Amino acid sequence: MSGLSKKRVLLIIGGGIAAYKTLDLIRRLREKGIAVRAVMTAAAQHFATPLSVASLSGEKVFTDLFSLTDEAAIGHIELSREADLIVVAPATADLLAKMAHGLANDLASTLLLATDKKILVAPAMNLRMWLAAPTVRNVATLRADGVIFSGPGDGDMACGEYGPGRMSEPLEILAAIEAALTGDTVLPLPAYPRADAAVAGALDGRRVVVTSGPTHEPIDPVRYIANRSSGKQGHAIAAAAQAAGASVTLVSGPVALADPAGVTTVHVETADEMRRAVEAALPADIFIGAAAVADWRTAETAPEKLKKAAGAEQSLTLVQNPDILAAIGWRDRDRPALVVGFAAETESLIEHAQKKRLAKGCDLIVANNVGRGSNVFGGEMNEVTLIAADGSERWPSLSKKEVATKLIARLARQLNEARI
Numbered sequence: 001m002s003g004l005s006k007k008r009v010l011l012i013i014g015g016g017i018a019a020y021k022t023l024d025l026i027r028r029l030r031e032k033g034i035a036v037r038a039v040m041t042a043a044a045q046h047f048a049t050p051l052s053v054a055s056l057s058g059e060k061v062f063t064d065l066f067s068l069t070d071e072a073a074i075g076h077i078e079l080s081r082e083a084d085l086i087v088v089a090p091a092t093a094d095l096l097a098k099m100a101h102g103l104a105n106d107l108a109s110t111l112l113l114a115t116d117k118k119i120l121v122a123p124a125m126n127l128r129m130w131l132a133a134p135t136v137r138n139v140a141t142l143r144a145d146g147v148i149f150s151g152p153g154d155g156d157m158a159c160g161e162y163g164p165g166r167m168s169e170p171l172e173i174l175a176a177i178e179a180a181l182t183g184d185t186v187l188p189l190p191a192y193p194r195a196d197a198a199v200a201g202a203l204d205g206r207r208v209v210v211t212s213g214p215t216h217e218p219i220d221p222v223r224y225i226a227n228r229s230s231g232k233q234g235h236a237i238a239a240a241a242q243a244a245g246a247s248v249t250l251v252s253g254p255v256a257l258a259d260p261a262g263v264t265t266v267h268v269e270t271a272d273e274m275r276r277a278v279e280a281a282l283p284a285d286i287f288i289g290a291a292a293v294a295d296w297r298t299a300e301t302a303p304e305k306l307k308k309a310a311g312a313e314q315s316l317t318l319v320q321n322p323d324i325l326a327a328i329g330w331r332d333r334d335r336p337a338l339v340v341g342f343a344a345e346t347e348s349l350i351e352h353a354q355k356k357r358l359a360k361g362c363d364l365i366v367a368n369n370v371g372r373g374s375n376v377f378g379g380e381m382n383e384v385t386l387i388a389a390d391g392s393e394r395w396p397s398l399s400k401k402e403v404a405t406k407l408i409a410r411l412a413r414q415l416n417e418a419r420i
């Protein structure tokens, strides 16, 4: 037996007359000790029977995409990848067209699109089909994609014409298969940068505290003062910091979001509870105050539900809540190296945000316009401007997740460059 004896070929048989020659190919592959698992298209089964293919290959023949997992406990991804090489013989004009265009509407074409292995095709068709402009274009595309071609050769066609389009003889295909199997058959995955690649590991060993969501300030046992913050941005920041390797504490007001995986989440209701939870989570390297903390609370919380008196007005006396951001920004002891605040403004965004940064002792303010029509509260997108001591930076409209990743990347860079 040759060094190919442990190799496996996934053989896709297309619907052409030359399918009869493929039976001989299976026999010769097995003589070399190469295992063959066959897939037949619907059309192929008009030219050869699954029974004869199964008998020659000694393995179950696959024909239907949707019965894969039920019948054989093997999914199409597994089937497309367990082989060392995929061979298509005969490769019909139709299969070449599907491959060139990435169609995946049956088992054969889905496997061809899902595979991570080299593909070798042995085209077989009438010469006019082979020379037709669409086939010529498809073949050029497939060659550029790295598909290996064996043939076709010139010869007499089953239809009585003479020319190119005749499937290579089994021994020629076998030689091409052997050559393909001796090289590296796994195709590299096309480069696709991870969304969080910019920050992976950048905050290893760092502690980050993030606040998120609104606060609820009780009026009486059933009513409270709230705001429209959904917590999506703050939660995304906590998740991005965690993905960057930080140990993260998220102090969250009442939101309808799941706690981010791997993040210590502390649930609070009021601004006062939030302040205490943040202080308990210090020391930290970075504090990011993304919560929409209520500025005011009622001077007193009614112990019982307030009753409506007919026609009478009801007024609430409000007192200011603790300013968590300023308390952290101006902290003498244990001040995080970077303190970041959010400014949700409805007018004069930059001017107000600059003032806020100075007033609260922050290193950075992330300013966003939450005015009418901005759709920031509760939405998936955010358009922010970063305001630092040395200037401002406007980011395009991004998903809240992208804003989070970019922000964490920037903070990590700042922290690491400053060697804090």
Ligand SMILES: Cc1cc2nc3c(=O)[nH]c(=O)nc-3n(C[C@H](O)[C@H](O)[C@H](O)COP(=O)(O)O)c2cc1C
Binding pocket: 013, 014, 015, 016, 017, 018, 041, 042, 043, 044, 090, 091, 092, 093, 094, 095, 124, 125, 126, 129
């Ligand atoms: C008798 C007969 C012979 C055929 N021979 C071929 C052929 O050699 N090559 C080809 O590309 N198509 C041939 N076709 C057409 C294909 O069978 C048809 O395009 C089919 O849709 C291909 O399906 P598949 O690519 O899923 O196997 C033939 C059709 C018939 C009826």
